[in-house]
Amino acid sequence: xxxxxxxxxxxxxxxxxxxxxxxxxxxxxxxxxxxxxxxxxxxxxxxxxxxxxxxxxxxxxxxxxxxxxxxxxxxxxxxxxxxxxxxxxxxxxxxxxxxxxxxxxxxxxxxxxxxxxxxxxxxxxxxxxxxxxxxxxxxxxxxxxxxxxxxxxxxxxxxxxxxxxxxxxxxxxxxxxxxxxxxxxxxxxxxxxxxxxxxxxxxxxxxxxxxxxxxxxxxxxxxxxxxxxxxxxxxxxxxxxxxxxx
Amino acid sequence: xxxxxxxxxxxxxxxxxxxxxxxxxxxxxxxxxxxxxxxxxxxxxxxxxxxxxxxxxxxxxxxxxxxxxxxxxxxxxxxxxxxxxxxxxxxxxxxxxxxxxxxxxxxxxxxxxxxxxxxxxxxxxxxxxxxxxxxxxxxxxxxxxxxxxxxxxxxxxxxxxxxxxxxxxxxxxxxxxxxxxxxxxxxxxxxxxx
Numbered sequence: 001x002x003x004x005x006x007x008x009x010x011x012x013x014x015x016x017x018x019x020x021x022x023x024x025x026x027x028x029x030x031x032x033x034x035x036x037x038x039x040x041x042x043x044x045x046x047x048x049x050x051x052x053x054x055x056x057x058x059x060x061x062x063x064x065x066x067x068x069x070x071x072x073x074x075x076x077x078x079x080x081x082x083x084x085x086x087x088x089x090x091x092x093x094x095x096x097x098x099x100x101x102x103x104x105x106x107x108x109x110x111x112x113x114x115x116x117x118x119x120x121x122x123x124x125x126x127x128x129x130x131x132x133x134x135x136x137x138x139x140x141x142x143x144x145x146x147x148x149x150x151x152x153x154x155x156x157x158x159x160x161x162x163x164x165x166x167x168x169x170x171x172x173x174x175x176x177x178x179x180x181x182x183x184x185x186x187x188x189x190x191x192x193x194x195x196x197x198x199x200x201x202x203x204x205x206x207x208x209x210x211x212x213x214x215x216x217x218x219x220x221x222x223x224x225x226x227x228x229x230x231x232x233x234x235x236x237x238x239x240x241x242x243x244x245x246x
Numbered sequence: 247x248x249x250x251x252x253x254x255x256x257x258x259x260x261x262x263x264x265x266x267x268x269x270x271x272x273x274x275x276x277x278x279x280x281x282x283x284x285x286x287x288x289x290x291x292x293x294x295x296x297x298x299x300x301x302x303x304x305x306x307x308x309x310x311x312x313x314x315x316x317x318x319x320x321x322x323x324x325x326x327x328x329x330x331x332x333x334x335x336x337x338x339x340x341x342x343x344x345x346x347x348x349x350x351x352x353x354x355x356x357x358x359x360x361x362x363x364x365x366x367x368x369x370x371x372x373x374x375x376x377x378x379x380x381x382x383x384x385x386x387x388x389x390x391x392x393x394x395x396x397x398x399x400x401x402x403x404x405x406x407x408x409x410x411x412x413x414x415x416x417x418x419x420x421x422x423x424x425x426x427x428x429x430x431x432x433x434x435x436x437x438x439x440x
Contacts, residue, residue: 012411012414012415012418013414014418015414015417015418015419015420015421015422016392016398016399016413016414016417016418018327018421019330019389019392019393019417019421020330020331020334020396021392021393021397021398021399021402021417022398022399023398023400041318045318045319045323046421046422046425047418047421047422047425048319048323048326048327049319049320049323049425049429050421050422050424050425050428050429051326051327051330051393051421051424052281052320052322052323052326052327053374053424053428053429054374054378054389054393054394054424055281055284055285055288055326055330059280059281059283059284059287060280060283061275061279061280061282061283061300062283062293062297065279065283065297065300065301066272066275066279068297068301069271069275069300069301069304069305070268070272072301072305073268073271073305073308195266195268196265196266196267197265197266198265198266199264199265231312232260232261232264232311232312233263233264233309233310233311233312235310
Protein backbone atom coordinates (compact mmCIF):
# COMPACT_ATOMS: atom_id res chain seq x y z
CA UNK A 1 0.00 0.00 0.00
CA UNK A 2 1.19 3.48 -0.81
CA UNK A 3 2.72 5.35 2.07
CA UNK A 4 2.02 8.63 0.35
CA UNK A 5 -0.81 9.89 -1.82
CA UNK A 6 -0.77 12.92 -4.08
CA UNK A 7 -3.38 15.60 -3.65
CA UNK A 8 -5.07 14.42 -6.81
CA UNK A 9 -5.15 10.81 -5.59
CA UNK A 10 -6.63 11.93 -2.30
CA UNK A 11 -9.30 13.97 -4.06
CA UNK A 12 -10.35 10.90 -6.01
CA UNK A 13 -10.77 9.03 -2.73
CA UNK A 14 -12.84 11.68 -0.92
CA UNK A 15 -16.20 10.21 -1.92
CA UNK A 16 -15.41 6.70 -0.78
CA UNK A 17 -13.62 8.03 2.29
CA UNK A 18 -16.73 10.00 3.31
CA UNK A 19 -18.80 6.80 3.39
CA UNK A 20 -16.17 4.65 5.12
CA UNK A 21 -15.35 2.63 2.01
CA UNK A 22 -11.58 2.98 2.04
CA UNK A 23 -9.01 0.67 3.58
CA UNK A 24 -7.78 1.67 7.05
CA UNK A 25 -4.30 2.68 5.85
CA UNK A 26 -5.78 4.92 3.19
CA UNK A 27 -8.10 6.42 5.78
CA UNK A 28 -5.12 7.35 7.92
CA UNK A 29 -3.39 9.09 5.02
CA UNK A 30 -6.54 11.01 4.18
CA UNK A 31 -7.12 11.92 7.84
CA UNK A 32 -3.68 13.43 7.90
CA UNK A 33 -4.25 15.35 4.69
CA UNK A 34 -7.58 16.74 5.87
CA UNK A 35 -5.95 18.34 8.85
CA UNK A 36 -4.23 20.81 6.55
CA UNK A 37 -6.54 21.01 3.51
CA UNK A 38 -9.77 22.98 4.06
CA UNK A 39 -10.93 22.41 0.50
CA UNK A 40 -10.85 18.62 0.87
CA UNK A 41 -12.46 18.89 4.32
CA UNK A 42 -15.29 20.86 2.78
CA UNK A 43 -15.78 18.24 0.09
CA UNK A 44 -15.93 15.44 2.66
CA UNK A 45 -18.53 17.45 4.61
CA UNK A 46 -20.59 17.84 1.45
CA UNK A 47 -20.42 14.13 0.71
CA UNK A 48 -21.44 13.24 4.26
CA UNK A 49 -24.40 15.58 4.11
CA UNK A 50 -25.52 13.89 0.91
CA UNK A 51 -25.03 10.44 2.43
CA UNK A 52 -27.00 11.52 5.49
CA UNK A 53 -29.99 12.11 3.26
CA UNK A 54 -29.83 8.50 2.12
CA UNK A 55 -30.29 7.53 5.73
CA UNK A 56 -33.61 9.26 5.99
CA UNK A 57 -36.24 6.66 6.52
CA UNK A 58 -38.63 8.10 9.07
CA UNK A 59 -37.70 5.20 11.31
CA UNK A 60 -38.38 5.52 15.02
CA UNK A 61 -35.88 4.22 17.50
CA UNK A 62 -37.13 1.54 19.93
CA UNK A 63 -39.11 3.09 22.75
CA UNK A 64 -36.91 1.77 25.53
CA UNK A 65 -33.57 2.63 23.95
CA UNK A 66 -33.38 6.12 25.38
CA UNK A 67 -33.97 4.72 28.85
CA UNK A 68 -30.92 2.51 28.45
CA UNK A 69 -28.80 5.39 27.19
CA UNK A 70 -29.94 7.61 30.05
CA UNK A 71 -29.09 4.88 32.52
CA UNK A 72 -25.55 4.77 31.12
CA UNK A 73 -24.98 8.49 31.48
CA UNK A 74 -24.21 8.29 35.15
CA UNK A 75 -21.68 5.57 34.48
CA UNK A 76 -19.97 7.52 31.70
CA UNK A 77 -16.58 8.97 32.57
CA UNK A 78 -16.86 12.70 33.06
CA UNK A 79 -14.92 14.82 30.60
CA UNK A 80 -13.19 16.44 33.52
CA UNK A 81 -11.70 14.16 36.09
CA UNK A 82 -13.19 15.61 39.20
CA UNK A 83 -13.88 12.22 40.63
CA UNK A 84 -12.17 13.00 43.85
CA UNK A 85 -14.17 16.14 44.38
CA UNK A 86 -17.34 14.29 43.39
CA UNK A 87 -16.51 11.53 45.82
CA UNK A 88 -16.04 14.11 48.48
CA UNK A 89 -19.40 15.62 47.66
CA UNK A 90 -21.08 12.27 47.94
CA UNK A 91 -19.60 11.65 51.35
CA UNK A 92 -21.36 14.77 52.65
CA UNK A 93 -18.29 16.05 54.37
CA UNK A 94 -19.37 17.81 57.55
CA UNK A 95 -18.79 21.50 57.82
CA UNK A 96 -15.63 22.29 59.61
CA UNK A 97 -15.97 22.75 63.31
CA UNK A 98 -13.37 22.82 66.00
CA UNK A 99 -14.29 19.28 66.93
CA UNK A 100 -14.33 17.92 63.42
CA UNK A 101 -11.47 19.99 62.08
CA UNK A 102 -8.64 17.64 62.89
CA UNK A 103 -10.28 14.65 61.25
CA UNK A 104 -11.59 16.62 58.33
CA UNK A 105 -8.29 18.25 57.48
CA UNK A 106 -6.67 14.90 56.91
CA UNK A 107 -9.49 13.84 54.59
CA UNK A 108 -9.45 17.12 52.73
CA UNK A 109 -5.73 17.01 52.40
CA UNK A 110 -5.93 13.67 50.68
CA UNK A 111 -8.54 15.01 48.32
CA UNK A 112 -6.61 18.08 47.34
CA UNK A 113 -9.16 20.53 48.63
CA UNK A 114 -8.61 22.73 51.56
CA UNK A 115 -11.26 24.68 53.33
CA UNK A 116 -9.90 27.83 54.92
CA UNK A 117 -11.30 28.92 58.21
CA UNK A 118 -12.90 32.31 58.15
CA UNK A 119 -10.61 34.10 60.54
CA UNK A 120 -7.40 33.13 58.85
CA UNK A 121 -8.90 33.57 55.40
CA UNK A 122 -9.50 37.29 55.70
CA UNK A 123 -6.04 38.00 56.96
CA UNK A 124 -4.39 35.92 54.29
CA UNK A 125 -6.43 37.36 51.46
CA UNK A 126 -5.95 40.88 52.65
CA UNK A 127 -2.25 40.25 52.44
CA UNK A 128 -2.64 39.02 48.90
CA UNK A 129 -4.54 42.11 47.89
CA UNK A 130 -1.99 44.37 49.42
CA UNK A 131 0.64 42.72 47.29
CA UNK A 132 -1.33 42.83 44.09
CA UNK A 133 -2.58 46.39 44.16
CA UNK A 134 -6.00 45.52 45.58
CA UNK A 135 -8.95 44.77 43.42
CA UNK A 136 -11.74 46.56 45.29
CA UNK A 137 -14.47 44.10 44.44
CA UNK A 138 -12.42 41.08 45.31
CA UNK A 139 -11.28 42.69 48.49
CA UNK A 140 -14.87 43.36 49.46
CA UNK A 141 -15.70 39.74 48.72
CA UNK A 142 -12.84 38.58 50.86
CA UNK A 143 -14.28 40.26 53.94
CA UNK A 144 -17.88 39.30 53.20
CA UNK A 145 -18.97 36.97 56.00
CA UNK A 146 -21.17 35.09 53.54
CA UNK A 147 -18.29 34.37 51.15
CA UNK A 148 -16.83 30.90 50.81
CA UNK A 149 -13.25 30.21 49.95
CA UNK A 150 -11.51 27.28 48.45
CA UNK A 151 -7.93 26.38 47.74
CA UNK A 152 -7.34 24.71 44.41
CA UNK A 153 -4.25 22.55 44.50
CA UNK A 154 -2.36 20.31 42.16
CA UNK A 155 -1.89 16.69 43.11
CA UNK A 156 1.62 17.29 44.35
CA UNK A 157 0.69 20.53 46.08
CA UNK A 158 3.16 22.56 44.05
CA UNK A 159 0.49 24.73 42.42
CA UNK A 160 -2.02 26.61 44.51
CA UNK A 161 -4.82 28.93 43.41
CA UNK A 162 -7.35 30.33 45.80
CA UNK A 163 -10.90 31.41 45.09
CA UNK A 164 -13.62 33.39 46.84
CA UNK A 165 -17.26 32.75 45.96
CA UNK A 166 -20.14 34.98 47.05
CA UNK A 167 -23.68 33.65 47.58
CA UNK A 168 -24.83 35.32 44.33
CA UNK A 169 -22.33 33.28 42.32
CA UNK A 170 -19.80 36.05 41.80
CA UNK A 171 -16.36 34.67 42.39
CA UNK A 172 -12.73 35.65 42.20
CA UNK A 173 -9.63 33.63 41.63
CA UNK A 174 -6.76 35.08 43.56
CA UNK A 175 -3.10 34.25 43.28
CA UNK A 176 -3.92 32.78 39.86
CA UNK A 177 -0.30 33.04 38.95
CA UNK A 178 -0.02 29.81 37.03
CA UNK A 179 2.93 29.28 34.68
CA UNK A 180 2.65 31.08 31.35
CA UNK A 181 1.34 28.89 28.57
CA UNK A 182 2.26 28.99 24.88
CA UNK A 183 0.22 31.03 22.40
CA UNK A 184 -1.74 27.92 21.41
CA UNK A 185 -3.05 27.29 24.91
CA UNK A 186 -5.09 28.92 27.63
CA UNK A 187 -6.17 28.09 31.14
CA UNK A 188 -9.86 27.34 31.57
CA UNK A 189 -11.85 27.42 34.79
CA UNK A 190 -14.54 24.81 35.48
CA UNK A 191 -17.21 24.65 38.12
CA UNK A 192 -19.11 21.61 39.36
CA UNK A 193 -22.77 22.36 39.95
CA UNK A 194 -24.80 19.35 40.93
CA UNK A 195 -24.22 16.73 38.26
CA UNK A 196 -22.89 19.23 35.76
CA UNK A 197 -19.41 20.48 35.08
CA UNK A 198 -19.62 23.92 33.53
CA UNK A 199 -17.01 26.13 31.95
CA UNK A 200 -16.70 29.35 33.94
CA UNK A 201 -14.46 30.91 31.34
CA UNK A 202 -10.93 31.01 30.05
CA UNK A 203 -8.31 32.86 32.02
CA UNK A 204 -6.69 35.68 30.11
CA UNK A 205 -3.23 37.05 30.43
CA UNK A 206 -1.59 36.41 33.74
CA UNK A 207 -3.43 38.37 36.39
CA UNK A 208 -3.42 37.83 40.05
CA UNK A 209 -7.18 38.32 40.42
CA UNK A 210 -9.64 36.84 37.94
CA UNK A 211 -13.42 37.37 38.32
CA UNK A 212 -15.95 34.73 37.31
CA UNK A 213 -19.68 34.09 37.70
CA UNK A 214 -21.31 30.78 38.56
CA UNK A 215 -24.97 30.42 37.64
CA UNK A 216 -25.70 27.81 40.29
CA UNK A 217 -24.46 26.41 43.58
CA UNK A 218 -20.82 25.43 43.18
CA UNK A 219 -19.41 22.36 44.83
CA UNK A 220 -15.96 22.30 43.22
CA UNK A 221 -13.64 24.32 41.02
CA UNK A 222 -10.90 23.16 38.69
CA UNK A 223 -8.51 24.64 36.15
CA UNK A 224 -7.28 22.88 33.04
CA UNK A 225 -4.95 23.86 30.20
CA UNK A 226 -6.81 23.87 26.88
CA UNK A 227 -6.31 24.96 23.33
CA UNK A 228 -6.55 28.68 22.72
CA UNK A 229 -10.14 29.87 22.96
CA UNK A 230 -11.16 27.10 25.32
CA UNK A 231 -13.33 24.04 24.80
CA UNK A 232 -16.95 23.05 25.42
CA UNK A 233 -15.99 20.04 27.49
CA UNK A 234 -12.54 19.11 28.66
CA UNK A 235 -10.90 15.73 28.53
CA UNK A 236 -7.78 16.99 30.25
CA UNK A 237 -6.93 16.31 33.83
CA UNK A 238 -7.28 19.33 36.12
CA UNK A 239 -4.03 21.09 36.94
CA UNK A 240 -5.54 22.25 40.20
CA UNK A 241 -8.85 21.56 41.85
CA UNK A 242 -10.63 22.22 45.06
CA UNK A 243 -13.88 21.62 46.86
CA UNK A 244 -16.23 24.18 48.36
CA UNK A 245 -17.38 23.06 51.75
CA UNK A 246 -20.90 24.45 51.86
CA UNK B 247 -35.09 26.09 36.63
CA UNK B 248 -33.99 24.58 33.37
CA UNK B 249 -34.99 26.37 30.18
CA UNK B 250 -36.98 24.61 27.50
CA UNK B 251 -34.68 23.16 24.87
CA UNK B 252 -37.28 21.93 22.43
CA UNK B 253 -37.00 25.11 20.37
CA UNK B 254 -33.22 25.39 20.63
CA UNK B 255 -30.86 24.94 17.71
CA UNK B 256 -28.74 21.83 17.48
CA UNK B 257 -25.66 23.93 18.19
CA UNK B 258 -27.29 25.19 21.41
CA UNK B 259 -28.09 21.62 22.38
CA UNK B 260 -24.46 20.63 21.99
CA UNK B 261 -23.32 23.51 24.17
CA UNK B 262 -25.85 22.44 26.80
CA UNK B 263 -24.63 18.85 26.53
CA UNK B 264 -21.15 20.20 27.20
CA UNK B 265 -22.59 21.53 30.42
CA UNK B 266 -23.84 18.10 31.42
CA UNK B 267 -27.48 18.74 30.69
CA UNK B 268 -29.00 15.36 30.08
CA UNK B 269 -32.23 16.98 28.90
CA UNK B 270 -30.23 18.44 25.98
CA UNK B 271 -28.97 14.98 25.07
CA UNK B 272 -32.53 13.69 25.34
CA UNK B 273 -33.69 16.39 22.93
CA UNK B 274 -30.87 15.54 20.48
CA UNK B 275 -31.95 11.91 20.71
CA UNK B 276 -35.59 12.84 20.16
CA UNK B 277 -34.65 14.72 17.01
CA UNK B 278 -32.12 12.34 15.51
CA UNK B 279 -32.27 9.02 17.35
CA UNK B 280 -34.65 7.50 14.83
CA UNK B 281 -32.45 8.35 11.86
CA UNK B 282 -29.34 7.08 13.63
CA UNK B 283 -31.08 3.84 14.53
CA UNK B 284 -32.53 3.48 11.03
CA UNK B 285 -29.12 3.81 9.41
CA UNK B 286 -27.43 1.44 11.85
CA UNK B 287 -30.12 -1.17 11.38
CA UNK B 288 -29.98 -0.77 7.62
CA UNK B 289 -26.24 -1.44 7.62
CA UNK B 290 -25.85 -4.13 10.28
CA UNK B 291 -29.30 -5.66 9.77
CA UNK B 292 -29.50 -6.69 13.36
CA UNK B 293 -31.71 -4.78 15.77
CA UNK B 294 -29.62 -5.60 18.82
CA UNK B 295 -26.36 -4.47 17.23
CA UNK B 296 -28.08 -1.39 15.81
CA UNK B 297 -29.23 -0.44 19.30
CA UNK B 298 -25.69 -0.83 20.60
CA UNK B 299 -24.46 1.46 17.84
CA UNK B 300 -27.04 4.09 18.77
CA UNK B 301 -25.99 3.90 22.40
CA UNK B 302 -22.33 4.30 21.45
CA UNK B 303 -23.05 7.29 19.25
CA UNK B 304 -25.08 9.20 21.82
CA UNK B 305 -22.77 8.35 24.70
CA UNK B 306 -19.90 9.65 22.59
CA UNK B 307 -21.82 12.89 22.08
CA UNK B 308 -22.33 13.03 25.83
CA UNK B 309 -18.70 12.45 26.77
CA UNK B 310 -17.05 14.32 23.88
CA UNK B 311 -19.41 16.99 22.54
CA UNK B 312 -16.44 19.06 21.41
CA UNK B 313 -15.79 16.51 18.69
CA UNK B 314 -18.81 17.89 16.89
CA UNK B 315 -17.76 20.95 14.91
CA UNK B 316 -20.81 22.93 13.71
CA UNK B 317 -18.69 24.49 10.99
CA UNK B 318 -18.26 21.05 9.45
CA UNK B 319 -21.88 20.09 8.94
CA UNK B 320 -25.06 19.63 10.89
CA UNK B 321 -25.38 17.61 14.08
CA UNK B 322 -27.48 15.07 12.25
CA UNK B 323 -24.82 14.60 9.59
CA UNK B 324 -22.18 14.14 12.29
CA UNK B 325 -24.30 11.65 14.24
CA UNK B 326 -25.06 9.67 11.10
CA UNK B 327 -21.42 9.64 10.04
CA UNK B 328 -20.52 8.31 13.51
CA UNK B 329 -23.25 5.70 13.30
CA UNK B 330 -22.18 4.65 9.83
CA UNK B 331 -18.54 4.28 10.82
CA UNK B 332 -19.41 2.17 13.85
CA UNK B 333 -21.85 0.06 11.91
CA UNK B 334 -19.22 -0.62 9.27
CA UNK B 335 -16.72 -1.56 11.97
CA UNK B 336 -19.21 -4.06 13.35
CA UNK B 337 -19.91 -5.41 9.91
CA UNK B 338 -16.27 -5.94 9.07
CA UNK B 339 -15.42 -7.66 12.31
CA UNK B 340 -15.84 -11.21 13.50
CA UNK B 341 -17.52 -12.60 10.48
CA UNK B 342 -20.50 -10.37 11.00
CA UNK B 343 -20.80 -9.89 7.30
CA UNK B 344 -21.01 -13.62 6.72
CA UNK B 345 -23.77 -13.90 9.31
CA UNK B 346 -25.60 -11.08 7.65
CA UNK B 347 -25.24 -12.61 4.24
CA UNK B 348 -26.62 -15.88 5.56
CA UNK B 349 -29.62 -14.04 6.91
CA UNK B 350 -30.00 -12.17 3.65
CA UNK B 351 -29.97 -15.40 1.71
CA UNK B 352 -33.15 -16.36 3.50
CA UNK B 353 -34.88 -13.21 2.50
CA UNK B 354 -36.81 -12.89 -0.66
CA UNK B 355 -37.72 -9.28 -1.05
CA UNK B 356 -35.05 -7.06 0.43
CA UNK B 357 -33.09 -6.21 -2.69
CA UNK B 358 -32.89 -2.71 -4.08
CA UNK B 359 -32.61 0.62 -2.39
CA UNK B 360 -36.14 1.13 -1.17
CA UNK B 361 -36.01 3.18 1.97
CA UNK B 362 -37.94 1.97 4.94
CA UNK B 363 -41.11 3.88 5.49
CA UNK B 364 -42.15 3.20 8.97
CA UNK B 365 -43.19 6.57 10.19
CA UNK B 366 -43.64 10.19 9.42
CA UNK B 367 -42.33 12.46 6.76
CA UNK B 368 -42.60 10.06 3.91
CA UNK B 369 -42.31 12.93 1.48
CA UNK B 370 -38.60 13.27 2.20
CA UNK B 371 -38.02 9.55 1.83
CA UNK B 372 -40.00 9.67 -1.37
CA UNK B 373 -37.88 12.47 -2.71
CA UNK B 374 -34.67 10.60 -1.79
CA UNK B 375 -36.03 7.50 -3.47
CA UNK B 376 -36.87 9.49 -6.53
CA UNK B 377 -33.42 11.02 -6.78
CA UNK B 378 -31.75 7.67 -6.19
CA UNK B 379 -33.84 6.25 -9.01
CA UNK B 380 -32.65 9.01 -11.28
CA UNK B 381 -28.98 8.21 -10.70
CA UNK B 382 -27.25 6.24 -13.43
CA UNK B 383 -27.55 2.55 -12.49
CA UNK B 384 -23.79 2.11 -12.22
CA UNK B 385 -23.48 4.99 -9.74
CA UNK B 386 -26.42 3.78 -7.70
CA UNK B 387 -25.12 0.23 -7.48
CA UNK B 388 -21.68 1.34 -6.38
CA UNK B 389 -23.14 3.70 -3.76
CA UNK B 390 -25.48 1.08 -2.35
CA UNK B 391 -22.82 -1.58 -2.08
CA UNK B 392 -20.42 0.77 -0.34
CA UNK B 393 -22.79 2.77 1.87
CA UNK B 394 -25.45 0.27 2.86
CA UNK B 395 -23.65 -3.03 2.36
CA UNK B 396 -20.37 -1.84 3.87
CA UNK B 397 -18.00 -2.94 1.13
CA UNK B 398 -14.82 -1.02 0.45
CA UNK B 399 -14.43 0.45 -3.00
CA UNK B 400 -11.90 -2.30 -3.79
CA UNK B 401 -14.46 -4.94 -2.87
CA UNK B 402 -17.13 -3.14 -4.86
CA UNK B 403 -14.76 -3.16 -7.86
CA UNK B 404 -14.44 -6.92 -7.59
CA UNK B 405 -18.17 -7.47 -7.13
CA UNK B 406 -19.03 -5.33 -10.13
CA UNK B 407 -16.00 -6.45 -12.12
CA UNK B 408 -15.08 -2.84 -12.70
CA UNK B 409 -11.76 -0.99 -12.30
CA UNK B 410 -11.22 0.51 -8.84
CA UNK B 411 -10.70 3.97 -10.28
CA UNK B 412 -14.08 3.80 -11.96
CA UNK B 413 -15.78 2.84 -8.69
CA UNK B 414 -14.15 5.73 -6.87
CA UNK B 415 -15.33 8.12 -9.57
CA UNK B 416 -18.85 6.74 -9.65
CA UNK B 417 -19.34 7.03 -5.90
CA UNK B 418 -17.93 10.53 -5.80
CA UNK B 419 -20.08 11.59 -8.74
CA UNK B 420 -23.16 9.94 -7.24
CA UNK B 421 -22.73 11.77 -3.95
CA UNK B 422 -22.26 15.07 -5.76
CA UNK B 423 -25.38 14.44 -7.80
CA UNK B 424 -27.38 13.60 -4.67
CA UNK B 425 -26.21 16.76 -3.04
CA UNK B 426 -27.20 18.91 -5.98
CA UNK B 427 -30.60 17.26 -6.31
CA UNK B 428 -31.46 16.96 -2.63
CA UNK B 429 -29.66 19.66 -0.71
CA UNK B 430 -29.04 22.42 -3.16
CA UNK B 431 -32.59 22.05 -4.49
CA UNK B 432 -35.65 23.16 -2.59
CA UNK B 433 -35.71 20.02 -0.48
CA UNK B 434 -32.89 21.24 1.70
CA UNK B 435 -32.37 19.50 4.98
CA UNK B 436 -35.76 19.04 6.61
CA UNK B 437 -34.24 18.11 9.95
CA UNK B 438 -31.64 20.82 10.20
CA UNK B 439 -32.22 22.92 13.31
CA UNK B 440 -30.40 26.21 12.94
